[in-house]
Amino acid sequence: MQYAKLEWTGQDVPRSPQYDDVYFSTDDGPAESRYVFLEGNQFAKRWQGQNEFSIGELGFGTGLNFWLTWELWRKHPQAPQQLHYHAFEQHPLAPQHLHPSLQGLSWPLPLEGHFPLLLDEGRVVLHLHYGAADTRLSELKQNCDAWYLDGFAPAKNPSLWSRNLFQQLAQHTRPEGTFATYSAASQVRKTLDEVGFQVERRPGFGKKRECLRGRYCGPDHTSPTQPPRHVTIIGGGIAGCASAFAFAQRGAQVQLFERQAQLANAASGNPAGILLPYFTSTYEKKTRFYWEGFHYTQMLWRFLQAAGHDIPGDNCGLLWLGSQDRDIAKLPKVLSCLDLPLEELHWLDVTEASAQAGVPVTRGGLWLRRGSWLQPAALCRALVQHPNINVMTERNIESLPRSDENLVVLANAYEAQQLLDEDLNLSTVRGQLSSLMDHPMAAQLKVILNYGGYAFSHGTRLELGASFVRDYTDLEISEAEHQQICQGFREVVPTFSNVDTILGRVSERTVSRTRDPLLGPLPEQQNILLNLAHGSRGLLSAPWGAELMSNAANFI
Numbered sequence: 001m002q003y004a005k006l007e008w009t010g011q012d013v014p015r016s017p018q019y020d021d022v023y024f025s026t027d028d029g030p031a032e033s034r035y036v037f038l039e040g041n042q043f044a045k046r047w048q049g050q051n052e053f054s055i056g057e058l059g060f061g062t063g064l065n066f067w068l069t070w071e072l073w074r075k076h077p078q079a080p081q082q083l084h085y086h087a088f089e090q091h092p093l094a095p096q097h098l099h100p101s102l103q104g105l106s107w108p109l110p111l112e113g114h115f116p117l118l119l120d121e122g123r124v125v126l127h128l129h130y131g132a133a134d135t136r137l138s139e140l141k142q143n144c145d146a147w148y149l150d151g152f153a154p155a156k157n158p159s160l161w162s163r164n165l166f167q168q169l170a171q172h173t174r175p176e177g178t179f180a181t182y183s184a185a186s187q188v189r190k191t192l193d194e195v196g197f198q199v200e201r202r203p204g205f206g207k208k209r210e211c212l213r214g215r216y217c218g219p220d221h222t223s224p225t226q227p228p229r230h231v232t233i234i235g236g237g238i239a240g241c242a243s244a245f246a247f248a249q250r251g252a253q254v255q256l257f258e259r260q261a262q263l264a265n266a267a268s269g270n271p272a273g274i275l276l277p278y279f280t281s282t283y284e285k286k287t288r289f290y291w292e293g294f295h296y297t298q299m300l301w302r303f304l305q306a307a308g309h310d311i312p313g314d315n316c317g318l319l320w321l322g323s324q325d326r327d328i329a330k331l332p333k334v335l336s337c338l339d340l341p342l343e344e345l346h347w348l349d350v351t352e353a354s355a356q357a358g359v360p361v362t363r364g365g366l367w368l369r370r371g372s373w374l375q376p377a378a379l380c381r382a383l384v385q386h387p388n389i390n391v392m393t394e395r396n397i398e399s400l401p402r403s404d405e406n407l408v409v410l411a412n413a414y415e416a417q418q419l420l421d422e423d424l425n426l427s428t429v430r431g432q433l434s435s436l437m438d439h440p441m442a443a444q445l446k447v448i449l450n451y452g453g454y455a456f457s458h459g460t461r462l463e464l465g466a467s468f469v470r471d472y473t474d475l476e477i478s479e480a481e482h483q484q485i486c487q488g489f490r491e492v493v494p495t496f497s498n499v500d501t502i503l504g505r506v507s508e509r510t511v512s513r514t515r516d517p518l519l520g521p522l523p524e525q526q527n528i529l530l531n532l533a534h535g536s537r538g539l540l541s542a543p544w545g546a547e548l549m550s551n552a553a554n555f556i
Contacts, residue, residue: 001110001130001339004091014062014097021152023061025206032182032205033065038072040180040202040213041146047073051251053080056144056172058133058160059151060087063099070124082251083124084142088133094341106302108295109344109370113288114139115295116547118303122249133160137168141552143222145174149181154188163191170195173216184210228252228407228553234397234419235412236260237268239531241380242543243409246550248388252407256389259396259412263384264377266413267507270433270465272313272458273539274373274448279320279366281333286516293540294370300383300543301374309382311374316447316456318371319348319357321364321492323452331366344369358446359493371448373456376539400528407553411531411542413510420522425513426533430472432481433465435503441496453488461503464489466536477504511535519545520552529553 007015011026025032047053057065066085073079095107105126108115112131119126129136147169151160159165161183169179179197181188182205189199189212196218204211231247233240236258244254258265267273277294278287298315305311322328331347338345348356349364356367384391400419401408410416414426436442439462448456455464467481482504490496512518512533519541522528529549534541 001092001112003094003097003110003341006093006097014093016091016152018091019152019156021156024064027206029064030068033068035205036182036211037065037148037150037180038068040211041148041178043069043072043146044076046145046178047076047080048078050080050145052082052084053146054084054086054142054144054174055146055148056086056088056140056169057148057150058088058165058169059149060089060092060128061150062093062097063087063102065148065150066126067099067101070119073124074120081123084127085125086127086129086140086142086144088129088136090130090132092128092130106295106299108299109291109340111288111291111338111340112136112283113292113295115292115299117299118249121307122303134162134165134168137165137172140172143172143174143177145177147173147177147179149179149183149188154183154185161185161188161191163194166191166195170197170216170218171221174222175216175220177216178213179216180211180213182208182211184208184212188212230406231255232401232406232408233257234408234410234416235531236263236380236391236393237266237411237413237542238264238376238380238538239413239534239542239546240409240411241268241383242546243411243529243531243549244389244391245383245386246543246546247407247409247553248386250550250553252388254386254389256384256391257395257397258391258393261394263391263393264380267431267509267538268376268380270376270505270507271435272373272456272463273376274318274450274454274456275371275539276318276320276450276454276537277540279327279331279334279338281330281337283337289544290537290540293537293544296544296547297374297540298370298372301379304379304382307382309378309385311378311382313372313374314456314458315370315372317356318368318448318450319353319361320366320368321353321361321449321451328363334366356447357449357493358444359441360495361449362492362494373448373458374539379539407527407529409529409531409549413532414508416530416532420528424518424530424532426510426518427470427513428472428508428510429535430467430469430475430506431465431509431536432467432469432478432485432504432506433463434482434485435505436462436464436499437503439499441493449489449492451488451492453485455489455493468536472508475506475508477506509535509538517541517545520549 115128117126154161199214233256442457442462518530518532
């Protein structure tokens with residue numbers, strides 16, 4: 001997905017050449033937005049006494065409406081404690097073309113999917129839904145209290161004003177929920193009325209004669225269940241800590257139990273982990289999940305750092321060299337499938353790749369500008385520093401808590417089977433890392449290299465990983481595996497030479513039979529959720545899986 005193209009009017013207002021329409025009024029865009037959308041939905045009155053409030057917008061554009069809403073929320077003396085803003089946009093603008101006050105946020109790559117941003121200590125959540133609105137709206141798990149209908153004019157962009165879309169909109173509106181729009185077209189009025197909205201005409205802004213607002217009076221599509229008030233998490237790795245954070249952010253009181261004396265003992269205790277999405281030739285559901293997770297973990301990392309938590313890591317970029325000939329052969333299809341802007345993802349030949357890496361490499365590959373690594377244990381510690389989370393270490397849970405009122409999240413990897421007394425088709429894989437202390441190449445390597453294994457610099461250490469061994473018998477350091485790891489690196493960086501001072505770490509990863517993580521409720525026990533089997537991409541899938549589960553828990 002490429003960023004939308006822009007032109008500029010004589011009044012310095014952005015205009016879409018694709019839809020032949022402006023993004024906001026040439027007279028006074030902010031004044032029109034306040035009048036049509038904020039006043040039209042009557043937030044000054046409706047926000048009083050609300051703990052949580054959700055707004056949906058069809059057509060995010062420059063983010064002007066969101067910025068004005070966020071500004072009003074900050075100034076309102078009785079603003080809701082939690083504000084969720086769901087923005088649907090098929091043609092996102094590049095960050096530099098958004099409202100100036102929004103340009104410094106952690107904007108996602110332009111890919112189809114759901115990309116949340118946590119703002120104001122997490123009390124405001126901007127949910128960006130990129131892609132066709134009808135497709136993205138069908139996957140929405142939360143109903144809204146208010147809607148902004150702000151696509152380009154119905155005659156210019158009919159897909160955002162169709163009956164099918166308005167029907168979905170009605171199904172995702174809470175009783176007495178409202179809408180507002182600048183459009184007063186007769187077909188818009190008629191369609192909104194048909195799907196259950198009571199429509200009211202009001203004077204338009206500036207030169208426009210009329211605009212519309214209204215409230216939903218149709219069938220109640222909200223879930224009768226309430227968000228969980230108490231959640232028990234078993235397991236203190238990245239899956240458990242991320243689950244605790246996600247539910248705590250939604251107001252639940254969370255108890256996290258870890259059987260060891262400290263958090264992050266297994267793979268989550270590795271000195272560093274890379275954030276690596278899927279490079280595939282088709283943008284299917286699994287691929288999208290990991291790219292959404294790639295955004296979410298990076299956003300969460302920045303959010304927690306801004307809150308004062310020290311989480312070591314580096315946004316140094318990643319060079320994906322592929323692990324086999326078939327990986328190299330599919331690279332053109334990967335680029336075509338993702339269709340990202342060149343500055344974010346592009347092909348480098350062997351000479352360009354060597355210059356980018358800072359060391360000579362034997363083949364070209366894909367350069368991902370946002371590739372990064374971070375320290376998982378530090379992320380775990382930061383995630384549980386929340387007033388709603390109580391961490392209890394050295395607590396070995398031998399039986400499941402039984403309560404229909406509480407949710408239980410099993411994030412204890414392979415051991416979940418013992419608690420459930422059920423075979424989940426899980427297995428464990430041994431993974432060894434090698435840290436080469438004071439290695440001269442640590443000062444030269446400027447990026448993360450991924451080639452089946454991976455390599456990056458961490459201060460004066462050269463981090464190499466990782467082995468992948470099934471049917472292991474122990475967790476002791478293996479010299480043979482270390483030599484294999486080094487040989488794999490030498491095949492892509494032939495100037496590499498081993499050193500004597502080596503630290504290693506071995507941990508076990510849990511994987512499922514399908515190699516996909518297990519996320520969500522057990523079929524026969526809906527109050528028990530799984531966040532398990534993340535394999536080698538747990539830094540992406542565990543936090544994002546936790547976020548998705550906590551969002552859907554209202555509907556279990």
